[in-house]
Amino acid sequence: MKEDKLPTIKEIAKQLNVSVSTVSRALHNHPSIGLRTKMRVQQLAQQLDYEPNQAAIFFKQRKTSTIGVVLPNLKEEFFSEAINGIEEIATKHKYNVLISQSRDDTERERMIVATMKNNRVDGLIVSLGANTTTYDHFTALKKYGIPVVFFDRVPSLPDFNKVYSNMNSGTREAIEFLIAKGHRRIGVLNGPEQMRSSQERTDTYMQVLVKRRLKIDLGLVTSTDLTREGTLKAMGHLLSQRPKPTAILAINDYIALDAMQYARQQKLRINKDICFVSYANLSITTYLQTPPMASVEQYPYRQGSEAAEILMELLSKTDHDGLPPEPETFRNVVINGQLVIHSKR
Amino acid sequence: MKEDKLPTIKEIAKQLNVSVSTVSRALHNHPSIGLRTKMRVQQLAQQLDYEPNQAAIFFKQRKTSTIGVVLPNLKEEFFSEAINGIEEIATKHKYNVLISQSRDDTERERMIVATMKNNRVDGLIVSLGANTTTYDHFTALKKYGIPVVFFDRVPSLPDFNKVYSNMNSGTREAIEFLIAKGHRRIGVLNGPEQMRSSQERTDTYMQVLVKRRLKIDLGLVTSTDLTREGTLKAMGHLLSQRPKPTAILAINDYIALDAMQYARQQKLRINKDICFVSYANLSITTYLQTPPMASVEQYPYRQGSEAAEILMELLSKTDHDGLPPEPETFRNVVINGQLVIHSKR
DNA sequence: TGGCGATACGCAAACGGTTGCGGGAAAACA
DNA sequence: TGTTTTCCCGCAACCGTTTGCGTATCGCCA
Numbered sequence A, B: 001m002k003e004d005k006l007p008t009i010k011e012i013a014k015q016l017n018v019s020v021s022t023v024s025r026a027l028h029n030h031p032s033i034g035l036r037t038k039m040r041v042q043q044l045a046q047q048l049d050y051e052p053n054q055a056a057i058f059f060k061q062r063k064t065s066t067i068g069v070v071l072p073n074l075k076e077e078f079f080s081e082a083i084n085g086i087e088e089i090a091t092k093h094k095y096n097v098l099i100s101q102s103r104d105d106t107e108r109e110r111m112i113v114a115t116m117k118n119n120r121v122d123g124l125i126v127s128l129g130a131n132t133t134t135y136d137h138f139t140a141l142k143k144y145g146i147p148v149v150f151f152d153r154v155p156s157l158p159d160f161n162k163v164y165s166n167m168n169s170g171t172r173e174a175i176e177f178l179i180a181k182g183h184r185r186i187g188v189l190n191g192p193e194q195m196r197s198s199q200e201r202t203d204t205y206m207q208v209l210v211k212r213r214l215k216i217d218l219g220l221v222t223s224t225d226l227t228r229e230g231t232l233k234a235m236g237h238l239l240s241q242r243p244k245p246t247a248i249l250a251i252n253d254y255i256a257l258d259a260m261q262y263a264r265q266q267k268l269r270i271n272k273d274i275c276f277v278s279y280a281n282l283s284i285t286t287y288l289q290t291p292p293m294a295s296v297e298q299y300p301y302r303q304g305s306e307a308a309e310i311l312m313e314l315l316s317k318t319d320h321d322g323l324p325p326e327p328e329t330f331r332n333v334v335i336n337g338q339l340v341i342h343s344k345r
Numbered sequence C: 001t002g003g004c005g006a007t008a009c010g011c012a013a014a015c016g017g018t019t020g021c022g023g024g025a026a027a028a029c030a
Numbered sequence D: 001t002g003t004t005t006t007c008c009c010g011c012a013a014c015c016g017t018t019t020g021c022g023t024a025t026c027g028c029c030a
Helices: A009-016 A020-027 A035-048 A054-061 A077-092 A106-118 A136-143 A167-180 A196-211 A228-240 A253-265 A283-287 A300-319 B009-016 B020-027 B035-048 B054-061 B077-092 B106-118 B136-143 B167-180 B196-211 B228-239 B253-265 B283-287 B300-319
Strands: A066-071 A096-101 A123-126 A148-151 A161-166 A186-190 A221-223 A247-250 A275-280 A294-297 A332-336 A338-341 B066-071 B096-101 B123-126 B148-151 B161-166 B186-190 B221-223 B247-250 B275-280 B294-297 B332-336 B338-341
Touching: A009 A020, A009 A035, A020 A035, A054 B054, A066 A077, A066 A106, A066 A300, A077 A096, A077 A300, A077 B096, A096 A106, A096 B077, A096 B096, A106 A123, A106 A136, A123 A136, A123 A300, A148 A300, A161 A167, A161 A196, A161 A300, A167 A186, A167 A196, A167 A247, A167 A275, A167 A294, A167 A338, A186 A196, A186 A228, A186 A253, A196 A221, A221 A228, A228 A253, A247 A253, A253 A275, A253 B283, A283 B253, A283 B283, A300 A332, B009 B020, B009 B035, B020 B035, B066 B077, B066 B106, B066 B300, B077 B096, B077 B300, B096 B106, B106 B136, B123 B136, B123 B300, B148 B300, B161 B167, B161 B196, B161 B300, B167 B186, B167 B196, B167 B247, B167 B275, B167 B294, B167 B338, B186 B196, B186 B228, B186 B253, B196 B221, B221 B228, B228 B253, B247 B253, B253 B275, B300 B332
Parallel strands: A066 A096, A066 A123, A123 A148, A148 A161, A161 A332, A186 A221, A186 A247, A247 A275, A275 A294, B066 B096, B066 B123, B123 B148, B148 B161, B161 B332, B186 B221, B186 B247, B247 B275, B275 B294
Antiparallel strands: A294 A338, B294 B338
């Protein structure tokens, strides 16, 4: 009972005195198999609890029905929510999902991509590590026909498939919101400069200020490396500006939380002496007594599911390889972030 | 350049005019291959960027070097932290990790286990869905020699490998802590009754009260199905008791957060009119202005890594199958939870 | 009765790598 | 120089499934 080897197609063939090919076809409802034998095969298969050996199939078909997901970390609700979207679509298309965390370490990221390649994942969905600035480990995959779709943290190069939330509209809304509340000195707590989103955020910030004819003070634009220490240091810088900023736009809710904590330590009253607006709109903020005044919702689930959808499409194309070498077109889906207001004050 | 098929061992063999077996052995540093050819092979392999086709190896070796992880959801920091522990150990042993979420849905859980079996994962690490009361989908795996290790939410049956944090010591500490603070009416916001931990928690609660000669009021012991609605309802019940409880022991931090929000709506002041103590000690609580007074740390990372370690051990045994049918012994690792005090008051 | 087209099934190769076994050639010994 | 040993390497089977192609059987019509 213990060493009950899994039943194979051969087993069935032997017991029924037919060939393996007949069994295989019978199980696939191939038209050239007689109804009688088809029934017999299917019945015995059921009875033996036969399940095809996926490993063998993967090997034979040269595809694993597995997609890899590489992202900075699962701890952030944004990413775990995105995973849900990915999983949803993937399972619908009968794909497995291999997840791995880069922890914002480019070296790890390279390793992960390499092992995923060796494991022959059919495709990849990636959100870049914060410090990743080179993409050769991804371009290398093209040679092997492994499609890659980026989401959220996407490379700034054009020749990649991407799904992301553009910062422009959300940021514009956010700044306008703050201005309408009377704020004139608005600080920006940005991410690392190599991140596409950071640049967009800064750009939009400038644009709005210019449009509203407000003074631009570059001392009010800082960046954090996303570590807690980096955030505190950046906050120290912001709060040392004179006059102090009365509002701060933070790259995401986690960073905003660190920043708020710092501000509180400096005896500033949140949403009174200083207001926060951030991105992501995580559920944890609803538990705070003083949440950020507003968040730009980034729709992680949608980003994940759209990325997965695109990947599925790409995979279905490379399936029947034989088509003319298409002129390589890249998908570029932009999801507009939207401001969600938490606190009226 | 596009349809650059991945180089195979055959390719190398052909180019070097040796047999595939020689190449295979050369790459594995087999002693029976001459130094000269070994060098030539390895060099060419490097030059061609040869990487063995894992799918083929999996198939041949009848093991996939992949372990499956099934847990309720990744959103809870407890689980994503546990994943980190699992990943750490797994990659150290060159295993891949396939993650899937049951979302506390037993049916989904069954499905996942089934597909993981078909995908021939070598072993499984599982944290049960909240409503799972039958374990036949896991016992079925034994027949096929697929080891399973449970963690955190473990079945109450003895014949499984488990790693979990026992509630006794942590709960005792927690209740004693509250009693020392002067609380006499302590409510319990427990999980579903079928969860092992819920029972342990209630038992210990009773024991301590008895020992301290405090009155036991069963109206103060409730349970939630872990949904937000369930929690609010349970809280409604607790707060309708007379006299009101002055402290509440909640099954985990998320539930505590929901509960605290409810209490606040009832115009109760947290940590003043009513105190909370919970389990897990998540990092998000550090951002709260009024966190639970204390949390019982559950060491998710350790639970994950220990579970993975055990699984690795089990896998290394079944590797060289041929040993006498051992008398099936099950590992049972208990990690003592420890009370962490957040708020002095 | 010979020929023809379906119908239903078997043969065998292929996917890429591993491994037991056997054997040829060179080296060492008598 | 003949024999034995040692060192290298090739042959071939195997893992489970899919699939192109060949073929036996049968019915049917001329």
